[in-house]
């Protein structure tokens with residue numbers, strides 16, 4: 001019997017990347033999985049893949065930035081399965097790499113709408129169901145910036161993740177003695193489209209030149225962090241509301257740096273990293289100095 005046997009788990013942004021890896025792991029752990037993202041074809045493909053692997057899964061299109069769509073997702077799950085036990089706010093978006101005011105307001109707002117409003121909307125519908133029942137688990141997925149350290153050139157993304165961490169901590173305090181578990185998890189760098197299909201404001205792309213090395217040193221496939229989400233969703237965290245976990249600690253950071261150092265010392269070829277960077281026009285003239293490069297101390 002799996003650790004999520006007979007549980008119903010809803011994962012936003014789960015047609016690929018970490019969300020899909022969590023869905024696959026949840027099915028193996030015995031759960032019924034509800035897939036969602038903005039794209040009907042990719043939701044259908046993810047559901048078909050899970051079912052053909054023997055999993056119980058269904059899906060619905062849902063843009064997390066739109067409360068009506070998030071409410072419709074929750075209603076679909078309750079209509080189909082009678083309830084849900086776990087809700088994972090996983091959908092995330094990073095605006096193009098570049099100085100804040102050089103990113104178009106539309107793309108900046110997309111991060112606000114997906115990462116901030118989306119986490120609020122998902123938390124709202126999940127807690128509306130969980131609080132009256134006195135049970136259920138809400139898991140919010142964090143990212144770079146969550147610890148509150150400013151991230152120049154990734155400001156829209158990092159500031160939204162700082163908000164999400166603070167929001168989750170406060171929710172956990174507010175609903176501490178309700179029987180509902182509220183958790184946050186920072187999965188660290190993962191080799192998903194999010195990391196390897198980047199956008200940069202034209203003129204800032206040089207700041208991404210170290211990315212292949214950074215990815216080689218510290219990125220993991222999403223399957224490993226997905227297991228931590230399963231653990232958070234399981235009864236192992238009963239009574240531990242407010243847990244804030246992160247996948248990458250000092251040991252992983254040091255390990256990645258040592259591996260890369262040894263590789264260079266031994267003159268071993270670098271494993272290939274496929275990185276696509278799409279250039280987005282700046283909405284203001286470029287300043288003389290583009291700010292610190294990725295990884296530079298601020």
Ligand SMILES: NC(=O)c1ccc[n+]([C@@H]2O[C@H](COP(=O)([O-])OP(=O)(O)OC[C@H]3O[C@@H](n4cnc5c(N)ncnc54)[C@H](OP(=O)(O)O)[C@@H]3O)[C@@H](O)[C@H]2O)c1
Nearest residue numbers: 013015017018037038039063064091092143189190192194
């Ligand atoms: N990859 C990393 O290195 C990394 C590091 C730290 C944290 N994270 C966080 O981990 C989470 C998952 O990231 P990932 O790497 O798996 O991303 P990903 O590969 O880009 O996948 C994102 C998923 O979210 C969906 N999505 C995007 N916008 C959405 C919206 N507004 N409403 C609903 N679904 C939406 C996408 O499908 P559609 O486009 O079809 O909607 C896709 O299924 C995010 O919260 C991200 O911030 C990632």
